[in-house]
Amino acid sequence: MRKPKFETPDLTSENIEKIAALFPNCITEMLDEERSTPEKKVYKRAINFELLKQMLSPDVVDGDEAYEFTWVGKKAAIVEANKPIRKTLRPCVAESKDWDTTENLYIEGDNLEVLKLLQESYLGKVKMIYIDPPYNTGNDFIYADDFKMESEEWKVESGEWSEEGDRLFKNTDSNGRFHSDWCSMIYSRLMLARNLLASDGAIFISIDDNERENLRKICDEVFGTVNYVATFPWRKRTAKSDVPFGVSQDYEWIILYAKSSQYTARISGTERQYYETPDYPGKQWRIHDLTTQRTAFERPNSNFDMVNPKNGDVFQVNPLRTWAVTKETFDEYYAAGKIVFPGDYDFLRISKPAFRYWKEDDMKKAGDFYGMMSASTKLPDDIGMSLDGTKEITELFNGKVFSFPKTTKLIKHFVDMSTKNDDGAIILDFFSGSATTAHAVMQLNAEDGGHRKFIMVQLPEKCDEASEAYKAGYKNICEIGKERIRRAGEKILKEQLANNNSTLNSPNSKLDIGFRVLKLDSTNMKDVYYAPCDYDQDFLHQLESNIKDDRTDLDLLFGCLIDWGLPLSLPYKSEQIDGCTVHTYNDGDLIACFDANVPESVVKEIAKRKPLRAVFRDSGFASSPEKINMFEIFKLYMPEDAGDITKRVRVI
Secondary structure, three states: OOOOOOOOOOHHHHHHHHHHHHOHHHEEEEEOOOOOOOOOOOEEEEEOHHHHHHHHOOOOOOHHHOOOOOOOOHHHHHHHHHOOOOEEEEEOHHHOEOOOOOOOEEEEOOHHHHHHHOOOOOOOOEEEEEEOOOOOOOOOEOOOOOOOOOHHHHOOOOOEEOOOOOEEOEOOOOOOOHHHHHHHHHHHHHHHHHHHEEEEEEEEEEEOOOOHHHHHHHHHHHHOHHHEEEEEEEEOOOOOOOOHHHOOOOEEEEEEEEOOOOOOOEEEOOOOOOEOOOOOOOOOEEEEEOEOOOOOOOOHHHOOOEEOOOOOOEEOOEOOEOEOOOHHHHHHHHHOOOEEOOOOOOOOOOOOOEEEEEHHHHHHHHHHHOOEEEOOOOOOOOOOOHHHHHHHHHHHHOOOOOOOOOOHHHHHHHHHHHOOOOOOOEEEEOOOOOOHHHHHHHHHHHHHOOOOEEEEEEOOOEOOOOOHHHHOOOOEHHHHHHHHHHHHHHHHHHHHHHOOOHHHHOOOOOOOOOEEEEEEEEOOEOHHHHOHHHOOHHHHHOOOOOEOOOOOHHHHHHHHHHHHOOOOOOOEEEEEEOOEEEEEEHHHOEEEEOOOOOOHHHHHHHHHOOOOOEEEOHHHOOOHHHHHHHHHHHHHHOOHHHOOHHHHEEEO
C-alpha cells in the first residue's frame, strides 16, 4: 500500500535520479548530516560532478574563466527552491465568495512555499504570470527565506519575527548583502514559477531601476536568453523637480519572458484592406511592399530592373533597398498573379510594383490570430500612472487603504495580449498586493466574455497601526486584497448589467466574481505519520489518529488534492451514505470518506462509482483485514485496465 507523502516533491532527489539513469557511474554517497546520529551514520546519494563533467564534454569550462551572474547566497537559493516542505493549504469557506461555483483562488501565505505546493496541481497549466515584487528600495518587505547564512548573521537586530520564529526583515541598504538577499529572494521563486507556465505561457515582471539589470540576468538564466521578449516602459508619474542629480526617474519597466518560442502576443487590430476585382472573382487580396531593407550589394541576385511584361514599363532597382525577389522568382510570381504594377487598377495609387497577398493565405497563416496584430512595447496612452491606480482603489473603498498599486488598465493590457483565444487561461500573481491582477482579469472577462481564471498569492503582511487601512479595520494586506475582489466584482457586475451587456446575458456565459480562500499552514498529519520509528509502542497506543485534531474533512480533502496533483478550483459535493459523509471531487476525479468505522456498504458504493482516485482514513477500518478487504472490493468493481489499485486507493 502506497502511503501519501503529504509533502512537496524533493526536486533535488528527482534530478539525482534522472542523472543516475543516464550516468550511473557518476553516482556516489555522502554522509547525511541531518539524519545521522553519534550512534548511527546515515548516507545519501550524491553526484560526482567532476566525473559528470568528463562524461559530458572533453573540454570543461571551469573556474574564473566561465561567464556567469552570481552573488553570495545563490547556491543556497537553488537548494531552497528544490527543498521539499511539509505544509498544506487549508480551505477557508467563510472568507471566500461563491465557494461552490468559483474557479478563482486566493491563497494566503509565503509565496515560496505556496509555489512549491502548486507544483503538481498546476505544472505547465498557467498561461500568464504577472508579478510586482518588492523593488529593493531599502524599505521593502523581504520574505522569511533561510539561505543558510551564518547563525550570527541571523541574530543581527532589525526586523520582526513571525509566530513560527522565522525572521521577517527589512532589507535596508546598510545590509552587507543588500542586493544579494533580493537576488536570492526572487531567484528561487522564479525557478518554481517557470515550472508552472504552459509551453505557450509567459511571465511579466514589474521592476524599477534599482534591480532591473540584476533581474534581467536572473531571468536570462531561469528562462533562457532566447526567451526574452521585450521590456515595456511604463510612465508612473510626471517629472519631479526635487530629485538626485536633477534627473527624475519617471518610468518603471515591465520585463516579459516567454516559456518557449510557442508564446505569441497579440492585440486586437483593424481589419486589413482587401480588394476583389473581376480578374480574380471570389478571391480577396491586398498589396504589400516588394522591396527589402537589404542593399544590392547584399542581395546581388535581386539587383535587376523590373519590367512590366504587359507594357514594357521599366522600374529601376533601388541599390539601397533592393527587390525582395530574384529575377527567377519574379517570373514565377508574375505568372501566378502575385505581382501588381502601377496602372493595373485605377483605384490603386502606387508608384512601384507590389506583392499581391491572398486573404485565404493570410487567414491560413495567422490561424486563430487572424484579424489581430503584434503587440508593441509602446503602451496605450490611457494606461494610467501610479496616482491613477491609487485613485482607482481609493474610490472603490471610499478611503485610502493602499498606496500606488498598478492600474487595472496596465495589467488588463498584458492579460489581453497573452490570452487571446484562450478561454480558460489561468493567470497567476504571487505578489498580489491589493489584488489589482484579479480586478483586471474580472474586468477583461466582463468586456470580452472570456472565462479566464486567477490565482492570487499574498503574504498576510501586517498593516501599520497608524495607517488608514488599519483604522478602517484591515489588519493585513490579504484582508485588503480579498475585499477589493469582492467590491470590484460587484461593481463590474452592476455596470455590465446596467449596460445590458449581451455577453453576460447569454445562456452560456456567467461572469465569475468569486474566489476560494486557501491559507498556508503546517501539514495535516502528526509527526508520527512521517517517522513512526521515532516513537515507542506505549506512545503509539495513545495516538488515536495520524491526523491533527483541529483538521476538518475539507482540510483533508484539499490536502489529498495537493498530494495527488489535482486543481484546487473544481466543483465537489458531499453526501450521506449509510451514515457516512462521502466527498466527490469533480465528478469522480477523487472520492473520499474520512469517517471512522466505514461500513462495507459504503466502500462498495464508492467502488461501484469507479473513481479515478479514492481515499480513506486509517481509523476508518478497525483492523488490517478490513483494510485488505477494502482493496479487494475495489479490485472487484474497478475496470480490468485500472492497473495497480494501491496507486488509486489510499489510506491516510
